[in-house]
Amino acid sequence: MVSVSKFVNLGLTQLRRDLAYRADFLMSLFVTPTILIVNYFIWTSVFSTGTGTVAGMSFIEMMTYIVFAQLISIFIFNSASMQLQQKVQTGELGQDLLKPIHPFTTLFASAVSSRTVAFLLELIPLGAISWFLFRPALPVNATTIFFIVSLILAFMLNFIMSLIVGLIAFWTIRIEAFQWLTWIVLRVFSGEFFPLSLFPQKLQLISHFLPFEYLRYRVALIALDGSIENALAAIAGQLFWIATLGFFSLWLWNLVVRRFTIAGG
Amino acid sequence: MVSIGFWKSALGLNVASQMIYRLNFFLNVVVMLMFNLTFPLLTLLIYTNSAGFPDWSSSEILLFQGFAILLWGLEQFLLSNVSWELNRIMRDGQFDRLMVSPAGPLQFLVATNLAIEVIPQVLLGIGIVSFAFFNLGVLPSLKAWLLLILFIALGLLFMVSLIVIQMSLIIRFVQVRRLGELVRILSLFGQYPANIYSKGVQAIVVGAIPFALVAFFPAKVLLGTLGEFPYFAVAAAIAFGVIAYLSWSSSMKKYTSAGG
Numbered sequence: 001m002v003s004v005s006k007f008v009n010l011g012l013t014q015l016r017r018d019l020a021y022r023a024d025f026l027m028s029l030f031v032t033p034t035i036l037i038v039n040y041f042i043w044t045s046v047f048s049t050g051t052g053t054v055a056g057m058s059f060i061e062m063m064t065y066i067v068f069a070q071l072i073s074i075f076i077f078n079s080a081s082m083q084l085q086q087k088v089q090t091g092e093l094g095q096d097l098l099k100p101i102h103p104f105t106t107l108f109a110s111a112v113s114s115r116t117v118a119f120l121l122e123l124i125p126l127g128a129i130s131w132f133l134f135r136p137a138l139p140v141n142a143t144t145i146f147f148i149v150s151l152i153l154a155f156m157l158n159f160i161m162s163l164i165v166g167l168i169a170f171w172t173i174r175i176e177a178f179q180w181l182t183w184i185v186l187r188v189f190s191g192e193f194f195p196l197s198l199f200p201q202k203l204q205l206i207s208h209f210l211p212f213e214y215l216r217y218r219v220a221l222i223a224l225d226g227s228i229e230n231a232l233a234a235i236a237g238q239l240f241w242i243a244t245l246g247f248f249s250l251w252l253w254n255l256v257v258r259r260f261t262i263a264g265g
Numbered sequence: 266m267v268s269i270g271f272w273k274s275a276l277g278l279n280v281a282s283q284m285i286y287r288l289n290f291f292l293n294v295v296v297m298l299m300f301n302l303t304f305p306l307l308t309l310l311i312y313t314n315s316a317g318f319p320d321w322s323s324s325e326i327l328l329f330q331g332f333a334i335l336l337w338g339l340e341q342f343l344l345s346n347v348s349w350e351l352n353r354i355m356r357d358g359q360f361d362r363l364m365v366s367p368a369g370p371l372q373f374l375v376a377t378n379l380a381i382e383v384i385p386q387v388l389l390g391i392g393i394v395s396f397a398f399f400n401l402g403v404l405p406s407l408k409a410w411l412l413l414i415l416f417i418a419l420g421l422l423f424m425v426s427l428i429v430i431q432m433s434l435i436i437r438f439v440q441v442r443r444l445g446e447l448v449r450i451l452s453l454f455g456q457y458p459a460n461i462y463s464k465g466v467q468a469i470v471v472g473a474i475p476f477a478l479v480a481f482f483p484a485k486v487l488l489g490t491l492g493e494f495p496y497f498a499v500a501a502a503i504a505f506g507v508i509a510y511l512s513w514s515s516s517m518k519k520y521t522s523a524g525g
Contacts, residue, residue, distance in 0.1 A: 027444060027446075027447055030447055030450075031446060031447060031450050034447075034450045034451060034453065035450060035453065038453045038454060038456075038457070041457070041461050041462045041463070041466065042307075042311070042457060042461060044461075045318050045319060045461035046311055046315050046316075046317065046318065048319060049315065049316040049317070049318075049319055050316070051315040051316055054311070054314050054315045055314050177288075177289045177290075177292030177293040177295075177296050178289075178292055180292075180293075180296040180300070181292055181295060181296045181299070184296065184299045184300050184303065185299075187303075188303060188306070193303065193307055194307055194310065198310040198311075198314055199310070200313075
């Protein structure tokens with residue numbers, strides 16, 4: 001069992017690494033506001049044609065959705081798959097296996113640390129630009145606490161998915177393309193760029209049976225629609241996928257460690 | 266002067282090395298297509314769920330998106346892998362090796378890192394433009410065709426210049442991983458017609474950072490709705506070309522090894 005202090009130390013180490021490249025770190029402050037500004041013009045233009053609602057959403061609801069989708073994206077991001085791939089390619093994993101801390105714990109601490117600072121820093125420009133552009137009605141209601149819980153679960157689910165993608169490196173060595181593919185599918189089918197209600201009915205139905213919508217779309221809807229039933233259903237779905245994919249990632253890890261040992265080092 | 270043989274050998278080596286990891290290569294093709302179709306997909310969804318953008322019918326917006334896919338594809342074919350590779354070799358300290366290459370670092374990097382996985386995207390762009398063009402049934406004049414060639418050339422010059430400036434900054438500051446992401450994000454402004462933006466933003470995407478040359482003006486000139494000649498956009502594209510040339514030359518002069 002890893003103590004809290006070790007976990008905190010791992011997180012602080014990652015933070016120091018991030019801050020070593022300040023310009024790179026600060027650049028991320030411009031990325032999310034730019035996405036928001038482009039979306040603002042797209043939807044202002046679409047709604048200017050007299051369209052009252054698009055996919056059941058008014059202009060303010062659409063923009064609030066996009067703000068929340070971006071906020072969730074900032075919060076749940078991690079680079080675990082990339083880090084795992086590098087560890088496999090460079091053989092660093094061999095050293096990690098000798099350490100008393102599980103590599104998943106190290107990666108998780110690194111992800112938590114980088115998100116804590118990034119979330120706080122990027123939240124400010126995102127909030128300021130949103131307020132300046134369209135004064136969103138902050139949906140503080142009975143489901144706010146469910147939203148926070150769901151946000152944390154989305155972070156965990158995304159982390160587990162990244163681990164699974166990273167573990168595939170053991171079989172293919174080069175997984176850049178696979179990573180990009182899953183990255184795009186994840187972003188589109190989780191509703192990062194637009195709400196899934198824009199999709200045709202059949203595609204929406206398929207997405208209900210996949211874990212992706214529990215990363216962003218269902219989380220953002222908790223904040224938007226204020227329905228406790230929907231919030232509980234979203235959280236139940238997230239817990240189901242965390243358990244299922246969590247077990248799968250551990251099973252995959254055991255396979256990988258066995259393969260790694262056989263390959264020598 | 267480096268011979269055509271150099272480019273042929275570099276391209277041959279590039280194809281051969283990509284074919285070692287065939288699955289990765291074919292996945293890359295799919296990825297590039299999917300990545301570049303994300304925003305056209307949003308446009309398609311907008312048009313199926315609403316009246317779309319003012320002054321743009323669905324066939325017209327398809328022509329616009331076709332040009333965007335085609336020109337971004339051409340730019341990515343030339344330079345998308347180059348900035349990644351430059352980032353890598355700068356961190357590893359291997360850039361010094363390229364300084365003594367007879368081809369020069371930039372030409373060597375471009376020739377050895379052409380993104381052949383983007384070729385299907387270029388073909389898709391050509392296909393969409395052709396489909397939308399014949400569907401619209403427009404008959405552009407000779408002047409319109411000449412202007413189209415000019416806008417495409419300048420649009421490409423502008424985009425290539427952006428990447429060269431980005432590469433110059435990588436050489437200066439070594440670790441600017443997210444600079445490429447920032448350039449890609451800014452390019453979002455070129456993925457949609459310039460007339461959807463406010464007057465201030467329009468002035469920027471037309472006259473200062475001319476993303477409008479990528480798809481907006483090419484589509485407008487073929488549709489016969491160009492209006493006034495975009496002098497500011499043309500001047501801005503040329504200015505970007507000059508800045509890219511100067512910044513690359515300056516970074517070459519000031520380059521000091523990052524070690525290795």
